[in-house]
Amino acid sequence: MTCVTMNFQKNCLLLKVDNIRKERISLPNAEMTSQEKHILRQSFLKNMGLMMSTNQITSQSKAFACSMLPGLDIWYKDDPEKKKEIFARHAGEYFNTQTIMAGLISGIALAMEKQQAESGEDLSETITSVKSALMGPTAGIGDSLFNNCCRIIIASVAIGLAANGNLLGPLFFVVLFGGGTLILKYLATLIGYQQGVTFVNEAFSKGIIPIITKAATILGSLMVGALVATNCKINIVLAPTINGVSLSIQEILDGIAPGILSILLFFWVFSRIQKGSSPTKLIFLLMGICIVLAFLGIF
Incomplete structure (x- = not known):
């Protein structure tokens, strides 16, 4: 399914780029x-507020429109009505992508808005087409590479440190992932402004993006499994005596599959979240169940 989606997005993007080239941007x-x-x-x-101003109608468009203001304030300082028109266009158009990769689209849009201001041509439809064409591919790249791979790898190291009482655990995550994403987003903005759609087009045409996306997805899935196995440990201490022989339930389960209860718990929690259950409520539910089972001598 991922490959089909990426191929569809690639074809749509290449088609949009061909049309954009005709505009001689x-x-x-x-x-x-x-x-x-x-x-x-x-x-x-200004793009930092992307997820703070999201809504159900136009998603991240308000923050994206604000990210256009620094350029519009300069290019249209003598034409406030035109500036308002362009800002309203960006704010009213649906926009939704991964936050780091949003910087890439912002840079491209700024470059195109600058050309529109300097040339006097009406490129509004072309700019909208570029944004629409890039939202899907960049979201797939960003989610797979940053959210599902890099974040999980860094979190696994940070959780390991924190589990041993090391205060460097949370600091490690905040500095490496938080600071790293800020740097990458700024670089994406620069690349988008300087390289435009050519950068994304060449990455797709050479087959680089699908390979990176698939590899990142696989690595992220492996890291999720490792995190579950190392940090979600369930140990049943209950060992009933039958005919004078102590029967360890935990040893029986480990003989079937080590960590089977952790895996089952993970998939149950994941399924509940997929169905709309609140993570906070699930955390308190699990805490309550563990307290009761520990009181009964099962855990």
Whole structure:
């Protein structure tokens, strides 16, 4: 299913890029001016609110529109009505992608908005097409590579440190994952502004993106299994005596499959979350069950 989806997104993106090329859109020079660097820094900061302003109708569009403001304030300082029109367009269009990769689309949109302002051409439909074409592929890349792979690997190390009472555990996660994602998002904004859709198009055409996405998904799944096995331990201490022989239930279960209760618990919790159950309620439910079972001498 993942391969089919990625191929569909690739074909859609290539089709959009072919249409965009017909518009003869140019990109900024590799050497950016101090003003352009300032615009990109401010755009990056405003893009930080992507998940804080999301809604059910246009999703992340409000923060995305705000990320366009640093450029619009300069390019349309003498035409406030046009600036309002462009801002309203971005704020009213549906936008939803992975937060790190959103920087890439913001950079591309800024470059295209700059060309529109300088050339006087109406590129609004083209800009909307680019955003729509990139949302799906970039979300797939970002979720697989960053959310489902890098985050899990870093979290596994941090959890191991924290489980041993080491305060470096949470700091390790915040600095490495939190700080790392900020750096990557800023770099994505720069790349998007300088390289545009060409960067994503070449990555897809060379087959790099599907390979990275699939590898990251597999590695992330392996890390989830390792996390469950090492950090979700269920030990049944109940050992009833039958005909003078102590019967260890835990040893019987380990003989069938080591860690089988941890795996079953994981899939049960996962299924409940998939059906809309609150993670917080599940945590308190499990705490209550463990307390009762420990009181009864089962755990």
